[in-house]
Amino acid sequence: MLLKELSNANGISGFEDEVRDLIKSNIPSYRTDILGNLISSKEGKGLKVMLAAHMDEVGLIVRDIDDDGYVLFKKAGGIDDRVLMAKRVVIGKNKIDGVIGSKPVHLLKKEDLKKVVEYNKLYIDIGSENKKETEKLVKIGDPIYFATKFKENGYNFIGKALDDRVGCSIILDMLKKDFSFSLYGAFTVQEEVGLRGARVVAHDIDPDVCIVLEGTFASDTPDIKEELQIPKFGEGPAVTIADRTVICDPKLVKFFEDTAEKNNIPYQIKRPFTGGTDAGAIHLTKRGIPSGVIALPSRYIHSPASIGNKEDYKNMKNLIYRILERIESEKGDFYGH
Known part of the structure; x- marks a missing residue:
């Protein structure tokens, strides 16, 4: 197909x-x-x-890399912040795997649980230990894609x-x-x-x-x-x-x-x-x-x-x-x- x-x-x-x-x-x-x-x-x-x-x-684009090696991003197209947390992504031509991360739910204050985390407070974790290590794999301006694979599902399809x-x-x-x-x-x-x-x-x-x-x-x-x-x-x-x-x-x-x-x-x-x-x-x-x-x-x-x-x-x-x-x-x- x-x-x-x-x-x-x-x-x-x-x-x-x-x-x-x-x-x-x-x-x-x-x-x-x-x-x-x-x-x-x-x-x-x-x-x-x-x-x-x-x-x-629609997708994301790398805007910066912080000192701990986390990838910061901007949105490319209209994406609701609510759908971003904990999603798998791939970055750049080499399709570096990552996960969109945020503060663990266990560490949130009660009032924070009722709020949507804005995208500029999220980050992508590729598993590296520092900025230098991330910069070997990712650069500012790299495109970021959702790591979703197409699947037929009965009368429907998902992708x-x-x-x-x-x-x-x-x-x-x-x-x-x-x-x-x-x-x-x-x-x-x-x-x-x-x-x-x-x-x-x-x-x-x-x-x-x-x-x-x-x-x-x-x-x-x-x-x-x-x-x-x-x-x-x-x-x-x-x-x-x-x-x-x-x-x-x-x-x-x-x-x-x-x-x-x-x-x-x-x-x-x-x-x-x-x-x-x-x-x-x-x-x-x-x-x-x-x-x-x-x-x-x-x-x-x-x-x-x-x-x-x-x-x-x-x-x-x-x-x-x-x-x-x-x-x-x-x-x-x-x-x-």
Whole structure:
């Protein structure tokens, strides 16, 4: 399962090399730009359709090493401090093993037990005895990744970086299909720190339409009110109407919905104005690019481990294919072109 390999690959923002190399090994032709975006295309006639997914994942980066050899870090991307304590990580190209540590619970004051430990009070223990020993293995600026391995679990799968290796894996599948229009697969960098790669790649390709493939949160957990449990796990891919970075083109949203309904593909609408995606940068490029977002709802994204649903993944892949198939059949009539 290619998704397994993609999930297991390491690539925080700005350090996407391992993910990029894996994707390169699964496509016949490609090019990269200055920022590191990876672009693969199948040239055709008429429309230029771009599928976009980001390669980077949330993680950490080394900011300092203290005198006792502990590694101090900053966050790369949006991570809740609550999910960091006692997690296994690997550091740098040599994947030095470590554990995120904090003061033992036995030594905490009663009032401290009710507080979340802020990340700048945590540290990574790699088992070295002093700063000099750590500096032989780790340097400031090294990327830090969660040491989570992908696993299939019945109807579901568990792994890190489902946001957005899910999108990358589906684009790779779509690039194996043949269409008469020009299809571009854009694997972007630095989405998690400001949609940076998407700005460059959209300006480069200048597509007629863009579909962003994403991983989003599933909110049907016990600590969320039922009326706010949108999207839900196991009820199909989520179509975005609006998030904090984009109001998706209404005609494109309707096109997605109609395609799903005509093909009996379950889908749901993502809760408006939550999160952000590469579409936020892409839709503002040049004269404006009609952009839409379809995402896999996953529990616990932006953490060391997320859970995805196999049926949701299958239905998302099918919906993307049916959308491209419909663009093919409607040719110039698609989206008023």
